[in-house]
Amino acid sequence: MNTIDWKPDKTNTVPVYQQIVQFIKQKIANGEWPVGFKLPSQRELAAMFGVNRSTVITALDELMADGLIQGEPGKGTRVVNNTWSLLTAASLDWRRYVEAGMYQPNLPAIQEINRAEADPGILRLSTGELSPELFPASDMKQVLTQVAHTMDHLGYEEPKGYVSLRREISRYVKRFGIDVSPSSILIVSGALQALQLISVGLLQRGATVLLEKPSYLFSLPIFQSAGVRLSGLPMDEQGIQPDMIPVHNKKQNGAFLYTIPSFHNPTGYLMTEERRRQLYQICEAEQLPIVEDDVYRELWIDAEPPLPLKARDQNGLVLYLGSLSKTLSPGLRIGWVIGPEPVINRLADIKMQTDYGSSSLSQRVATEWLAGGLYDDHVRQVRQELKKRRDAAVQVLEAHFHDIAEWNVPQGGFYIWLKILPSVSMRKLFHRALVEKMLINPGHVYHQGEHQYVRISYSYASIGELHEGLGRLARLIREEMA
Amino acid sequence: MNTIDWKPDKTNTVPVYQQIVQFIKQKIANGEWPVGFKLPSQRELAAMFGVNRSTVITALDELMADGLIQGEPGKGTRVVNNTWSLLTAASLDWRRYVEAGMYQPNLPAIQEINRAEADPGILRLSTGELSPELFPASDMKQVLTQVAHTMDHLGYEEPKGYVSLRREISRYVKRFGIDVSPSSILIVSGALQALQLISVGLLQRGATVLLEKPSYLFSLPIFQSAGVRLSGLPMDEQGIQPDMIPVHNKKQNGAFLYTIPSFHNPTGYLMTEERRRQLYQICEAEQLPIVEDDVYRELWIDAEPPLPLKARDQNGLVLYLGSLSKTLSPGLRIGWVIGPEPVINRLADIKMQTDYGSSSLSQRVATEWLAGGLYDDHVRQVRQELKKRRDAAVQVLEAHFHDIAEWNVPQGGFYIWLKILPSVSMRKLFHRALVEKMLINPGHVYHQGEHQYVRISYSYASIGELHEGLGRLARLIREEMA
Numbered sequence: 001m002n003t004i005d006w007k008p009d010k011t012n013t014v015p016v017y018q019q020i021v022q023f024i025k026q027k028i029a030n031g032e033w034p035v036g037f038k039l040p041s042q043r044e045l046a047a048m049f050g051v052n053r054s055t056v057i058t059a060l061d062e063l064m065a066d067g068l069i070q071g072e073p074g075k076g077t078r079v080v081n082n083t084w085s086l087l088t089a090a091s092l093d094w095r096r097y098v099e100a101g102m103y104q105p106n107l108p109a110i111q112e113i114n115r116a117e118a119d120p121g122i123l124r125l126s127t128g129e130l131s132p133e134l135f136p137a138s139d140m141k142q143v144l145t146q147v148a149h150t151m152d153h154l155g156y157e158e159p160k161g162y163v164s165l166r167r168e169i170s171r172y173v174k175r176f177g178i179d180v181s182p183s184s185i186l187i188v189s190g191a192l193q194a195l196q197l198i199s200v201g202l203l204q205r206g207a208t209v210l211l212e213k214p215s216y217l218f219s220l221p222i223f224q225s226a227g228v229r230l231s232g233l234p235m236d237e238q239g240i241q242p243d244m245i246p247v248h249n250k251k252q253n254g255a256f257l258y259t260i261p262s263f264h265n266p267t268g269y270l271m272t273e274e275r276r277r278q279l280y281q282i283c284e285a286e287q288l289p290i291v292e293d294d295v296y297r298e299l300w301i302d303a304e305p306p307l308p309l310k311a312r313d314q315n316g317l318v319l320y321l322g323s324l325s326k327t328l329s330p331g332l333r334i335g336w337v338i339g340p341e342p343v344i345n346r347l348a349d350i351k352m353q354t355d356y357g358s359s360s361l362s363q364r365v366a367t368e369w370l371a372g373g374l375y376d377d378h379v380r381q382v383r384q385e386l387k388k389r390r391d392a393a394v395q396v397l398e399a400h401f402h403d404i405a406e407w408n409v410p411q412g413g414f415y416i417w418l419k420i421l422p423s424v425s426m427r428k429l430f431h432r433a434l435v436e437k438m439l440i441n442p443g444h445v446y447h448q449g450e451h452q453y454v455r456i457s458y459s460y461a462s463i464g465e466l467h468e469g470l471g472r473l474a475r476l477i478r479e480e481m482a
Numbered sequence: 483m484n485t486i487d488w489k490p491d492k493t494n495t496v497p498v499y500q501q502i503v504q505f506i507k508q509k510i511a512n513g514e515w516p517v518g519f520k521l522p523s524q525r526e527l528a529a530m531f532g533v534n535r536s537t538v539i540t541a542l543d544e545l546m547a548d549g550l551i552q553g554e555p556g557k558g559t560r561v562v563n564n565t566w567s568l569l570t571a572a573s574l575d576w577r578r579y580v581e582a583g584m585y586q587p588n589l590p591a592i593q594e595i596n597r598a599e600a601d602p603g604i605l606r607l608s609t610g611e612l613s614p615e616l617f618p619a620s621d622m623k624q625v626l627t628q629v630a631h632t633m634d635h636l637g638y639e640e641p642k643g644y645v646s647l648r649r650e651i652s653r654y655v656k657r658f659g660i661d662v663s664p665s666s667i668l669i670v671s672g673a674l675q676a677l678q679l680i681s682v683g684l685l686q687r688g689a690t691v692l693l694e695k696p697s698y699l700f701s702l703p704i705f706q707s708a709g710v711r712l713s714g715l716p717m718d719e720q721g722i723q724p725d726m727i728p729v730h731n732k733k734q735n736g737a738f739l740y741t742i743p744s745f746h747n748p749t750g751y752l753m754t755e756e757r758r759r760q761l762y763q764i765c766e767a768e769q770l771p772i773v774e775d776d777v778y779r780e781l782w783i784d785a786e787p788p789l790p791l792k793a794r795d796q797n798g799l800v801l802y803l804g805s806l807s808k809t810l811s812p813g814l815r816i817g818w819v820i821g822p823e824p825v826i827n828r829l830a831d832i833k834m835q836t837d838y839g840s841s842s843l844s845q846r847v848a849t850e851w852l853a854g855g856l857y858d859d860h861v862r863q864v865r866q867e868l869k870k871r872r873d874a875a876v877q878v879l880e881a882h883f884h885d886i887a888e889w890n891v892p893q894g895g896f897y898i899w900l901k902i903l904p905s906v907s908m909r910k911l912f913h914r915a916l917v918e919k920m921l922i923n924p925g926h927v928y929h930q931g932e933h934q935y936v937r938i939s940y941s942y943a944s945i946g947e948l949h950e951g952l953g954r955l956a957r958l959i960r961e962e963m964a
Contacts, residue, residue, distance in 0.1 A: 005664065027823075031798025032666045034822040082797065092769050092799055097737075098828045101683040102708060106831050114834055118640040132635040144630035148623040153614040154813030158600040182487065184514045189671065189837040196836050200707070202579040222835050225682070226584060255579075287574050315564070316513025317574055331636030331842030340516040346580045349588050352596055353704050354678050355671040359841035360813030 004040075004048040016051055020059035028068055028082045036093045037079045039069065103225040109430065109445050110219055116439050123469045125433075126441035127460035128265065128414050129330055134385055136328075136378050143368045147361075154360050159348040161187025161336075162363035168370040169322070169336050176297070177311030178320065178338065186344045188351065189333040189358045191295050191321040192220070198256075198291060198319065199226040201350040202343065207255035210248055210288070212240050214446035214453075216265040217258055228255075232447055237408060239264070239271030242278040249286050256291050257283055262305045263296035263413025266446045266455040270411050273306040280312050288317075295323040295335070298379050300412035301387045316340040324366055326414070327379050332362040386412070386459065393458035393466050400474035404481075407456075414459035417443075419452050424480045426451055432476050438469050486522075486530040498533055502541035510550055510564045518575045519561045521551065586703040591912065591927050598921050607915075607951045608923035609942035610747065610896050611812055616867055618860050622811075625850045629843070636842050641830040643669025643818075644845040650852040651804070651818050658779070659793030660802065660820065668826045670833065671815040671840045673777050673803040674702070680738075680773060680801065681708040683832040684825065689737035692730055692770070694722050696928035696935075698747040699740055710737075714929060719890060721746070721753030724760040731768050738773050739765055744787045745778035745895025748928045748937040752893050755788040762794050770799075777805040777817070780861050782894035783869045798822040806848055808896070809861050814844040868894070868941065875940035875948050882956035886963075889938075896941035899925075901934050906962045908933055914958050920951050 008019040027033040039045070042060070046053040060077060063069045071077040105111065116122055160166060166182035173180070188194045195217070203209075205227035211217055213232025223230055231252045234241050240259055248254070259279070261271035271279070283290050292309045310320035316339070323335035337347060351357065369375040393416060394409055401407070406419045420426070426442040433440050443453025454473075461469060490501040509515040521527070524542070528535040542559060545551045553559040587593065598604055642648060648664035655662070670676045677699070685691075687709035693699055695714025705712055713734045716723050722741055730736070741761070743753035753761070765772050774791045792802035798821070805817035819829060833839065851857040875898060876891055883889070888901040902908070908924040915922050925935025936955075943951060 027663075029796060030662055030666075031795050031800075031821075032662055032823050034798035034824070037822070037824055092771055092797060094771075094798065094822055094825050097684040097771070098824055100686045101828065101832075102685065102687060103682040103832050103835070105828070106835060111831060114641050114831075117638070129637060132637065135635045135637075137634055140633065140636070141630040144626050144633075148626035148630070151622065151626075152619055153617045154622065154811040155611060155614065155617075156599070156812045159596050179508075180512055180514055181509075184512075189841070192835075193837040200585040201583040203584065204582045205584060220835055225835075289574055289576075289579070313513050314511060315574060316516035316576070318513075329636040329842075330638045330838070333837065333839070333841045339513075340519070340576055341514050342516070342519055342580055343576050346583065346587070349593060349596075350583075350585050353585070353588060353674075353702055353707075355675040355815065355837075356812070357815070359671070359815045359844040360811075361847060362841040362843050365843060 007048075007050050017055050017058040017062070020045075020049060020051070020056065021062050024059070024063055025068070028079055033079050034092065034094055035079050035081060036095045039077045039079070041076065104221040106221060107219065107445055109427075109442060112434070113439065113441060113445075116434060119437075121437055123438045123465050124457075124460045125438055125466070125469045125473065126455050126457050127439070128326070128457055129460050130326070130382065131460050131462060133462060134382055136374075136381075139374050139378060140329075140365075143365055143372075143374065146368055147364045151364060157187075157357050157360055157363060159352050159357070160185065160344065161357060162360060162367065165334075165363045165367040165370070166336075168367050169338075172370055173320075173322070173338065177307045180338055184338055184341050184344055186337045186348050186351065187358055187363060188335045188337060189355070190325050190330070191293060191323045191335040193351075194319075194321050194335060194337045194347070195220070195291075196222050197337075197347045197350050197354070199223050199228055201347050203228050203255055208252040209256045209258050209291075210245065210252065210254040211258040212260065212264065214266055214443065214450045215258070216260065216293075216446065218447045219445045235264075235267070235269065237269050239269055239275045240279065242275060242282045245279075245282050245288070246286060249288055254286075254288050256289050258291045258293065259309075260293045260296070261309065262294055263299060263410060263415070265296070265413070266415050266441070266443070266453075267417040268408060268410035268413050268415040269417075270305055276306055276309055276312070280309050280317075284315060284317060290318045291321065292318050293321045295321060295326050296413040297322075298327050299383065299386060299414070301383060301390055302411045305412065310338065319343065324369070327382060328369060328375065332366055333358060334362050334366045386414075389458040389463060389466065392463045393456065393470070396467055396470045400471055404474065404477055414457045416456040416458065418454045418456050420454060420477060421452075422477065422481045424477055426454065429454075429476060429480060432480070433473065436472060436476070438472060440473065489530075489532050499537050499540040499544070502527075502531060502533070502538065503544050506541065506545055507550070510561055515561050516574065516576055517561050517563060518577045521559045521561070523558065585707040588703060589701065589927055591909075591924060592701055594916070595921065595923060598916060601919075603919055605920045605947055605951045606939075606942045607920055607948070607955065608937050608939050609921070610808070610939055611942050612808070612864065613942050613944060615944060616864055617811065618856075618863075621856050621860060622847075625847055625854075625856065628850055629846045633846060639669075639839050639842055639845060641834050641839070642667065642826065643839060644842060644849065647816075647845045647849040647852070648818075650849050651820075654852055655802075655804070655820065659789045662820055666820055666823050666826055668819045668830050668833065669840055669845060670817045670819060671837070672807050672812070673775060673805045673817040675833075676801075676803050676817060676819045676829075677702070677773075678704050679819075679829045679832050679836070681705050681710055683829050685710050685737055690734040691738045691740050691773075692727065692734065692736040693740040694742065694746065694749075696748055696925065696932045697740070698742065698775075698928065700929045701927045717746075717749070717751065719751050721751055721757045722761060724757060724764045727761075727764050727770070728768060731770055736768075736770050739770050740773045740775065741791075742775045742778070743791065744776055745781060745892060745897070747778070747895070748897050748923070748925070748935075749899040750890060750892035750895050750897040751899075752787055758788055758791055758794070762791050762799075766797060766799060772800045773803065774800050775803045777803060777808050778895040779804075780809050781864065781868060781896070783865060783872055784893045787894065792820065801825065806851070809864060810851060810857065814848055815840060816844050816848045868896075871940040871945060871948065874945045875938065875952070878949055878952045882953055886956065886959055896939045898938040898940065900936045900938050902936060902959060903934075904959065904963045906959055908936065911936075911958060911962060914962070915955065918954060918958070920954060922955065
């Protein structure tokens with residue numbers, strides 16, 4: 001994330017290495033690169049500045065001579081001083097703050113993925129997001145213009161969110177059999193925020209959350225950072241195996257079960273009607289509340305999925321998560337939690353402490369999409385496009401991977417959970433792909449045991465890119481086998 | 483927050499009390515009002531439904547006879563069962579989750595304020611927000627239309643936020659002497675979120691934050707929830723008293739100093755140039771990093787405030803917080819943190835874990851405001867309006883409070899810190915005002931010792947409302963004295 005926008009001006013009479021010295025001195029003088037800061041490698045600096053490595057070395061030598069930076073073999077180069085700190089008190093070492101903070105950093109692989117996704121030149125074979133090609137730009141223009149003309153003010157909303165949006169969501173989820181009033185709905189900045197609020201608002205330190213193994217949730221340290229343990233349960237192509245729950249729950253004393261029943265992330269599996277029925281019954285008997293993450297529900301391709309667990313929930317056992325991020329636009333950052341009113345009140349209070357509510361502008365835009373029927377039209381179109389992409393991806397897999405991998409054909413959502421048969425290091429494959437400007441999500445980020453898997457997404461890359469990228473991925477795997 | 487939108491249909495042939503019984507049964511059946519849920523009081527229900535209290539009593543009697551609810555004298559009425567739970571397993575008691583969660587609830591007074599602010603009929607004498615009258619609706623329309631026409635896609639942004647917005651902020655803060663590149667800036671959903679990220683990203687459990695006493699930060703339990711202690715330092719009309727810092731720091735081993743040097747919340751005080759110089763020097767000598775909350779800076783009335791602490795920060799000691807919430811629109815939820823790059827990288831990583839970034843739509847709209855010069859024009863106008871409002875508020879105070887209160891005349895920002903001279907219970911005053919549909923923020927929410935104070939804001943209510951509301955407030959105080 002040490003992105004440097006600046007490049008030396010090669011037409012300038014000041015030598016290029018001197019311009020680099022000045023640039024780095026300014027970074028240090030501003031406190032942007034404080035004492036203790038580790039500089040990018042010589043190779044990285046050369047690439048960022050668009051110069052030869054020797055030019056970088058000349059510049060760094062000068063900075064070392066000035067006593068500003070210091071290099072240790074194998075440890076890289078760090079800022080050790082700044083001109084002012086020679087005159088005044090010793091400079092602050094931020095490392096003890098950065099390293100001591102309570103929350104764990106993201107997994108290194110996730111940090112790399114987050115960084116790589118910001119590179120416009122990269123081919124994204126795993127990104128869990130709709131392709132920019134599928135963004136409904138002209139309808140969005142219409143909605144924004146509409147909102148612009150009806151909006152008279154844009155203040156804070158009520159703690160639970162913009163009431164018109166909650167009314168629309170209350171109306172919208174009725175089609176899945178969920179019948180709740182707006183006061184049982186909390187607007188959040190994406191379903192991820194709902195998980196964050198649940199982790200600190202409803203759980204004690206030391207609590208355990210049961211969940212599918214693998215799961216998206218394993219890729220996030222938020223629960224662990226809050227002192228909550230994750231305990232994976234076995235799943236198969238029909239979803240989580242409910243008969244395993246009582247014994248696990250007895251051993252772990254679960255506080256919640258977290259599940260993604262429809263088009264599970266990362267496996268793409270769809271939980272069957274029979275499994276849902278069993279799962280709800282068992283959780284009810286166990287008095288084990290359920291967090292149902294249903295953000296992929298609308299993205300069915302072949303047939304509508306069975307009703308959500310929440311639709312059978314007559315005991316207020318289920319907290320239900322929905323979102324516009326997967327179906328319309330992650331950039332709006334609009335999701336919702338539905339649950340018993342006292343729980344929603346509690347989460348709303350924590351949300352007020354955290355960010356005073358989600359963007360009112362986004363909430364108004366979301367309301368307009370849902371109210372006008374534009375959302376339904378859009379989702380219908382997305383389903384057709386996803387079908388084309390899924391079929392294309394499966395075709396490429398059949399052509400290039402038939403002898404080196406196994407996969408399911410997902411009935412909706414974004415993901416194919418690709419099991420690589422030869423013994424190949426996924427970490428190595430990930431980095432080789434990155435060098436070739438391709439991004440894949442290795443299975444181990446979704447559970448450390450899943451080292452044979454890659455999550456492929458057919459939602460983001462274009463069909464042409466899927467052809468090219470998956471072809472190249474198969475070639476890389478074959479090279480690794482050789 | 484138990485808002486009930488529904489009212490019985492008095493033209494219906496079904497008796498009103500029966501309609502209420504059916505309504506409540508449905509709430510219970512849906513799990514919205516789960517077992518253990520405490521119903522609103524009879525008086526509140528009567529008001530919500532627009533019926534007599536006797537009708538409510540008839541309905542509740544029937545529900546009690548059905549075994550669904552139970553009332554205990556002095557403890558209110560709770561849901562004790564539901565029709566299905568008689569047939570199936572015992573229903574889940576969510577109270578143990580709501581009460582056990584790690585994060586503390588907001589202070590009861592803050593919860594009451596949050597709720598009351600959602601009531602459109604209330605006169606808000608303390609709200610720290612610009613009046614809807616000052617919302618630049620026509621310019622916002624123009625900006626939205628502009629964004630609508632240039633936007634081709636609305637996905638997730640880079641971990642630090644939309645790069646064009648970070649470039650605009652980098653350019654914008656140069657006018658206050660802050661010279662940083664976009665990679666040292668993190669976009670957040672309001673300055674409050676920055677504090678949340680700092681609390682879990684840079685602090686250890688048991689750490690201490692030094693801050694002004696009173697302070698806005700005392701009104702938020704987020705730091706305490708994260709196990710961080712707040713230790714107040716004395717302040718006067720020139721700001722925090724810097725010579726007190728070393729002894730406090732020695733005793734408390736402070737991890738940070740949090741300060742609002744410009745138009746402090748809640749006192750309205752402006753830290754002088756001399757104090758800023760001393761404060762920075764002392765913190766530098768103490769190696770005590772500073773969180774500078776500067777969200778009111780642009781709202782000066784009489785003269786531009788001295789340069790921020792960050793402008794003197796050659797050692798990367800200061801994390802600087804800015805926001806559009808106070809100057810333009812809190813509904814955008816756009817703020818920023820500026821600091822050393824490794825610290826910003828760390829906070830960006832935590833933000834990705836928390837909500838995957840702020841609304842892209844809000845970020846684009848903010849960019850357009852800053853880039854086009856519209857923001858400067860708007861803020862200039864806001865300053866003129868604030869001057870009128872401040873002068874009006876001071877005039878009313880002189881007319882009605884001269885013998886019962888003391889106050890400063892703020893040079894900018896939103897607040898007058900009103901010291902009530904007679905011995906009056908502020909809690910009682912708060913509740914009496916609420917009954918009269920007026921909202922004031924009692925001083926004790928900003929520090930428990932400040933029980934003689936009320937934070938008055940001249941930014942939200944209209945000048946007419948300020949006249950009326952403050953006049954009535956003076957009358958209430960006189961009645962309490964009597």
